[in-house]
Amino acid sequence: MRVLLTGSSGRLGRVLAPRLVAAGHVVTGLDVVPGADTVALGSVADRAFVDRVFADHGIEAVIHAGGLHQPDMGRLPRSAFVETNVAGTLNLIEAAARAGHDRFLFTSTTSLMISAAIHQGTGHRGAGHRGAGHAAAWIDEDLAPLVPRNIYGVTKLAAEQLCRLAHLEHGIGVVVLRTGRFFAESATIDGIGAENRMANELLHRRLTVEDAAEAHLVALERAPSLGFETLILSAPTPFVRGDCAALMTDAAALIARRFPDAPALYAARGWVLPRRIDRVYSAARSERLLGFRCRTDFRTLLDGMAGGAPLPFAAAEGVQDRLLERC
Secondary structure, eight states, rough: OEEEEEETHHHHHHHHHHHHHHHHOOOEEEEEEEEEEEESSSSSHHHHHHHHHHHHHHEEEEEEEEOGGGGGGTTTHHHHHHIIIIIIIHHHHHHHHHHHHHHEEEEEEEGGOHHHHHTOSSSBBBBBSSSSSOEEEEEOTOOOSHHHHHHHHHHHHHHHHHHHHHHHOOHHHEEEEEOOOSOOOOOOTTOHHHHHHHHHHHTTTTHHHHHHHHHHHHHHHHHHHOOOEEEEEEEOOOGGHHHHHHHHHHHHHHHHOOOHHHHHHHHTTTTTOOOOEEEEEOOOHHHHOOOOOOOOHHHHHHHHHHHTTTSSSSOOOOOHHHHTTTO
16 A cells, blocks of 8 residues: 555654555655655645645555654644644545545554543542542543543544544544553653663553554554554553552552562662552553554563563663654
């Protein structure tokens, strides 16, 4: 297929584009930032530009992985988020509908599921209940109501709803992929280094960018048969709903029971296990409907550490790279 990939210069796009090519697709990369796989330089908010790209490249399917992201909130007005994340998504959907497409992928974010209460660790008394933060929040596709805590989440949720309408009104097979964290970290926070934090997050809210790219490839093939689906992408968690209370009181002890080799492997690197985990993303639905399971999880991380293998992620080197990685 001739695939339009937005965000082609971003962290996900840089990994996904060559994988699409290797799978036999012809990729047209679109981004506001130049990159190795970006041939269309411009914004999805520019409808005339989007229409020209579709016409010039004979686009047959769209993977919309671009947009403004959380780090952009400090430097751009809210109107820019609406123009790019909402109006830009609508421009792509309408172009896809006019072209008679049967599939459309939208890269969304688990961030829009995190209310201010969950973010502060005060939103759940127990699994499925709101209260005084006595238990970690169990995050799956049934979580409701969704009350995003910032303009980034609000506009991504609005774009998801436009995708839903595209399926209802035009019959396009649409898959919304709410990705967990796959961008690199750079800073040390509360004495915990970036690689240590990323390793901890594989337990409950992270996946590698390679797994994120592979999931998009699978979803591209499955979209027409799925109709409309919203799926969480994250490494498979070792936890279950019944662990939510323990995760808020003594996560390290629970992790040590599930992974007896973890404390020693962590200590050898000077790392620490998390004392408290306030949320867990469940990717069970995406595993069931896509038949896709992330290759890298906490168990494979520990096995690699024991065998001296390189970590499946690396700390970011600079601010600019971090901005691109959110694209």
